[in-house]
Amino acid sequence: IFLVGFAAANEEFSLENKTHHAQYRGSQVLRVRNATESIRNLLKSLEGEKAIEIWKQSNVFGKFTDILVPSFTLSFVRQQFENLNATFRVMIADVESAMHEQIAIAPRRQSNKNKKSRSYNLTFQRYHRISDIYAYLEYLVSKFPSICSIETIGTTIQGREIKVLKISGSNAKFGFYIEGGIHAREWVSPASVAYIVRELVEYRSKNSFAENADYYVSPVANPDGYEFTHTNSRLWRKNRRDSTDKSCPGVDLNRNYGYQWGGLGASRQSCDETFAGENSFSEPETQAVRDFLTKIGPSVQAYVAFHSYGQYILYPYGYDKVLAPDSAVLQKLGARIARNIKKASKKKYKVGNSAILLYEASGGADDWAKGSVGIKYTYTIELRDAGRYGFLLPASQIEATGKDAFIAIKTITQEIAGIG
Numbered sequence: 422i423f424l425v426g427f428a429a430a431n432e433e434f435s436l437e438n439k440t441h442h443a444q445y446r447g448s449q450v451l452r453v454r455n456a457t458e459s460i461r462n463l464l465k466s467l468e469g470e471k472a473i474e475i476w477k478q479s480n481v482f483g484k485f486t487d488i489l490v491p492s493f494t495l496s497f498v499r500q501q502f503e504n505l506n507a508t509f510r511v512m513i514a515d516v517e518s519a520m521h522e523q524i525a526i527a528p529r530r531q532s533n534k535n536k537k538s539r540s541y542n543l544t545f546q547r548y549h550r551i552s553d554i555y556a557y558l559e560y561l562v563s564k565f566p567s568i569c570s571i572e573t574i575g576t577t578i579q580g581r582e583i584k585v586l587k588i589s590g591s592n593a594k595f596g597f598y599i600e601g602g603i604h605a606r607e608w609v610s611p612a613s614v615a616y617i618v619r620e621l622v623e624y625r626s627k628n629s630f631a632e633n634a635d636y637y638v639s640p641v642a643n644p645d646g647y648e649f650t651h652t653n654s655r656l657w658r659k660n661r662r663d664s665t666d667k668s669c670p671g672v673d674l675n676r677n678y679g680y681q682w683g684g685l686g687a688s689r690q691s692c693d694e695t696f697a698g699e700n701s702f703s704e705p706e707t708q709a710v711r712d713f714l715t716k717i718g719p720s721v722q723a724y725v726a727f728h729s730y731g732q733y734i735l736y737p738y739g740y741d742k743v744l745a746p747d748s749a750v751l752q753k754l755g756a757r758i759a760r761n762i763k764k765a766s767k768k769k770y771k772v773g774n775s776a777i778l779l780y781e782a783s784g785g786a787d788d789w790a791k792g793s794v795g796i797k798y799t800y801t802i803e804l805r806d807a808g809r810y811g812f813l814l815p816a817s818q819i820e821a822t823g824k825d826a827f828i829a830i831k832t833i834t835q836e837i838a839g840i841g
């Protein structure tokens with residue numbers, strides 16, 4: 422049994438090796454205005470030469486693309502922008518410092534007098550390793566055995582378990598699948614999904630809407646990648662599949678699903694960040710979700726995948742600018758989610774079709790959930806922030822971001838149950 426305060430002060434956190442962050446010393450994140458065709462082409466060729474990495478893509482003219490520029494290409498890249506009169510803004514002046522800032526422990530709101538003894542380490546004051554997240558799920562099963570159970574739906578390439586927590590409703594009329602952490606570096610996603618779990622289980626009495634559904638919650642859909650961002654490379658996105666030539670590991674799991682696989686916005690090259698894999702469902706992580714959802718079957722009516730960053734509520738399809746016949750329903754409910762979040766936190770989330778609002782990207786979990794499984798209420802939600810820190814969102818914003826995510830789950834549940 423650890424005390425709350427003890428858990429944060431002690432443990433491997435402070436000893437953890439963060440020297441890998443040093444590779445980002447002097448790197449910057451720039452926001453470039455996508456004003457002309459030549460700027461767009463420049464960004465493409467710089468990415469191809471690995472002179473920059475894309476953080477947030479935009480295909481829309483007049484909108485922005487966020488890029489990470491390593492220190493050794495910084496003056497070259499800035500010069501290229503000046504040559505084309507491209508306007509850009511420095512979002513993060515030193516990426517290494519932002520990484521260190523991010524792992525600082527956020528101050529606790531409640532006083533130390535209120536701390537309870539407990540058997541797990543998870544907090545919402547800092548980001549946690551997968552072992553802490555899983556230990557919290559196990560704790561919930563032992564404390565609330567009548568509503569919580571865990572199923573291991575598969576095993577990753579490196580042998581880690583992929584766990585799903587089921588939270589059973591006493592009056593469940595439908596299933597609701599919640600996915601977090603498919604992209605390794607989007608740390609606020611697993612943290613927010615854990616926050617949702619706490620609301621649905623520990624604070625259940627004030628969240629009675631939850632009795633209407635059975636929730637299936639997968640907080641870390643890409644365990645190998647997630648751990649790799651803690652131990653080796655903070656900005657890793659894909660899983661840890663070895664490539665055939667060993668030089669470029671990793672498949673983008675959100676390009677590996679089998680609905681319109683291998684089309685726009687997905688790469689056939691293993692070195693690319695959006696590598697779709699050798700085949701659809703070539704990865705154990707996506708196979709696990711496919712097999713599990715196929716097994717639990719048509720009772721599931723909602724699928725929400727949490728990503729970061731940008732503050733978007735996106736609905737299918739993403740493989741191309743194609744709308745589902747019921748997209749007006751998804752737009753309307755999405756707008757309601759955004760309104761509810763804005764009321765609670767003042768934060769603005771944009772709502773729209775993901776290919777139109779963001780960019781085309783095929784092989785996503787959401788497209789498969791909607792197009793192949795037939796899950797009506799399917800969304801991908803890009804959580805905070807709007808770009809100030811991007812993937813390196815400080816731990817002080819975990820709770821507020823978790824609240825945004827929870828509002829989305831609550832709003833969708835109320836809509837389907839007809840109680841909103």
Ligand code: ARG
Nearest residue numbers: 675739740775782785788801
């Ligand atoms: N940022 C997410 C990604 O790039 C958006 C996914 C939206 N869904 C889609 N099927 N394209 O994976």
Ligand code: ZN
Nearest residue numbers: 604607728729
């Ligand atoms: Zn993502």
